[in-house]
Structure formats: structure tokens, C-alpha cells
Amino acid sequence: MQITLAPMEGVVDHLMRDMLTQVGGFDLCVTEFVRVVEQLMPKKVFYRLCPELKNDGFTPSGVPVKVQLLGQHAQWLAENALRAVELGSHGVDLNFGCPAKTVNKSKGGAILLREPETIHQIVKAVRLAVPQEQPVSAKMRLGFDDSSLAIENAQAIADAGASSLVIHARTKVDGYKPPAYWQSIAKIKQHVDIPIVANGEIWNAADAVNCQQQSACDNIMLGRGALALPNLARVIRGEQGHMPWQQVKALLVTYSGYELYGDKGKYYPNRVKQWFGYLSREYPEAKELFTRICRLKDSASILEQIQG
Incomplete structure (x- = not known):
């Protein structure tokens, strides 16, 4: 496969x-x-x-x-x-x-x-x-x-x-x-x-x-x-179970670092919110966290909520 x-x-x-x-x-x-x-x-x-x-x-x-x-x-x-x-x-x-x-x-x-x-x-x-x-x-x-x-x-x-x-x-x-x-x-x-x-x-x-x-x-x-x-x-592939939320959070922080310090930083708020939309399907924690960041527009505040 x-x-x-x-x-x-x-x-x-x-x-x-x-x-x-x-x-x-x-x-x-x-x-x-x-x-x-x-x-x-x-x-x-x-x-x-x-x-x-x-x-x-x-x-x-x-x-x-x-x-x-x-x-x-x-x-x-x-x-x-x-x-x-x-x-x-x-x-x-x-x-x-x-x-x-x-x-x-x-x-x-x-x-x-x-x-x-x-x-x-x-x-x-x-x-x-x-x-x-x-x-x-x-x-x-x-x-x-x-x-x-x-x-x-x-x-x-x-x-x-x-x-x-x-x-x-x-x-x-x-x-x-x-x-x-x-x-x-x-x-x-x-x-x-x-x-x-x-x-x-x-x-x-x-x-x-x-x-x-x-x-x-x-x-x-x-x-x-x-x-x-x-x-x-x-x-x-049968290699892993459902990824725990704490690991997903770590990925979100990594992704935030990529976006904030890469060449696409200005798109970060929209991109990460879009990703939260997908994650919310699998993780109730993502849905709850999204409600806290959905109205935020500056990257630093969004990252602070994710890390918190």
C-alpha cells in the first residue's frame, strides 16, 4: 500500500x-x-x-x-x-x-x-x-x-x-x-x-x-x-494508535514556530484556525481551544493560548 x-x-x-x-x-x-x-x-x-x-x-x-x-x-x-x-x-x-x-x-x-x-x-x-x-x-x-x-x-x-x-x-x-x-x-x-x-x-x-x-x-x-x-x-498502517492530544498540541507549537518565523508569518492566524477546524473533528480539546482563539488576530496571543 x-x-x-x-x-x-x-x-x-x-x-x-x-x-x-x-x-x-x-x-x-x-x-x-x-x-x-x-x-x-x-x-x-x-x-x-x-x-x-x-x-x-x-x-x-x-x-x-x-x-x-x-x-x-x-x-x-x-x-x-x-x-x-x-x-x-x-x-x-x-x-x-x-x-x-x-x-x-x-x-x-x-x-x-x-x-x-x-x-x-x-x-x-x-x-x-x-x-x-x-x-x-x-x-x-x-x-x-x-x-x-x-x-x-x-x-x-x-x-x-x-x-x-x-x-x-x-x-x-x-x-x-x-x-x-x-x-x-x-x-x-x-x-x-x-x-x-x-x-x-x-x-x-x-x-x-x-x-x-x-x-x-x-x-x-x-x-x-x-x-x-x-x-x-x-x-x-497499523503502526500507531490515535495520537494523544498532548502530542497534537506539541505539533501545533512546532507549526506555530514554522509559520511565525518563516516566510508566511502573516498568514499564521488564518492557517492555524483552519487547521483547528479539522482537528476539532477528532479532538474535543481542539474545539474548546478554538473557541478561545477564534476571535484573536495577533499571532503571539494565539500561540500563548496554544501553549497554555
Whole structure:
């Protein structure tokens, strides 16, 4: 079983990747997307979203990181994909799943699931541009309005030469509302001959087993579940029990140090509150602590409450 840490825009940045991979259990990370319009993005854009490139594409604890690209222009995506791997990315991932309205409005992310031929052209161009030994993967949802094109989209990705495909088991319209339709992944899997990774609504070890059985996939990707339970990957592997709250608090303090003294300090209050939203699902203590920090706006006061 391979477990991948999901790309979560505005949430799983390099600081969170560092911390969660130190907790352990992950085999691979995928970055927040690099938005590609009609240009070759400057190297600094890749380094900003994926500082791990300066460490041969690994997190400090040694987990490989793959850069994700989002866009609609096949040739520009191909050129940026080549740049990503030249800078040290462990392959490249293509985003056909982002449900954000601003992204979809500019014809990126999940909106492309209405156009299997465009998806095919993008994956093919990227596959031709990137050295063969570097994996080219894609991430998609079951569809945009519905799942009627799910098999066709997956075939378009596979036939274009993708190395693997992550499927988030919901449509764009479904958003993040439960349930995830894992059984739909199994149906798609019957029609493509590349490895499939299942994603969506995996919050605990039982969910992981159910997902694997219903999707017929061994490999899974964790997103929000790993933020709610930081050692979820290791729990799923049977290596650890539920992380105690005191350990989670220590992680929060570590994360606070990262954010406050790193290059993203100004985002810290919003980022840590967002994380508390996920932690509150698993830890009553997080919910109680969140009520104390939710109205605080300065970083020092928030950190004081966490340490207290």
C-alpha cells in the first residue's frame, strides 16, 4: 500500500508537508498547484510552492515531493512540467479536480472534465515533454455536473500515457459533502490499465479499509483526514494508535514556530484556525481551544493560548 499526502490549496504547504511527513506514514507528497496560464513560469514560482526542490525534491524527513500543475493550455503545461522535473520534482501531477469557482471560471481544474479530448491533449503533451523515467500522473473527480464522463476522462488520461491516476470519488457539484462514491472508482478501474489511487472521505482506519475494498484500489491519498488526525497514515498502517492530544498540541507549537518565523508569518492566524477546524473533528480539546482563539488576530496571543 502506498499512501500519498494530498495537495490541498492554501492548507498543505511545505511547512505542513514537513510536519506531517515527520509524523510519518506517507510515501509521497503532491504540492499545491502551480497555476499555468500562457507562459513558462519563473523558477522562483516553483521554489516558492515547493522549497523541497532545493533538497533534491524531498521533505526534510526524506519523502519525495511531486509538483502539481493546473491549466488548460497543453503546450504551456508541457513546458512547465519539464521545468518542474529539471528543478528536482519527482515527476509531475496534473490537476483536473479543483472545484474552486475562480479556477473553473478560467477553464482550469474540474471544468475540464467536460472535455475529455482537451484532457487527453494536455496529458499527451506533458508526457512527451517529460523524460520517460519521470512519472506523469493526474488527479480527477468523477465529473463536473455528474459522473457520465468519468470512464471517458479516465481513458483519455490513461491513453495519453499517464503513469497513474488519482480519483477523488465525488463530482465537482458534490464538493466535499459526504459520502464519497468509492464504488465508482472500481467501475472506472475496469476500463483503464494504469494504477489508480483512491481519494475522498478517509478519516480513520476503517474508512481506509472500506475505501480499498469498494474502490478495488490498494493505494490511497489522504487530505483532510490527515489534518484531523495527524498520524492517520500510521494508524492506517497499523503502526500507531490515535495520537494523544498532548502530542497534537506539541505539533501545533512546532507549526506555530514554522509559520511565525518563516516566510508566511502573516498568514499564521488564518492557517492555524483552519487547521483547528479539522482537528476539532477528532479532538474535543481542539474545539474548546478554538473557541478561545477564534476571535484573536495577533499571532503571539494565539500561540500563548496554544501553549497554555
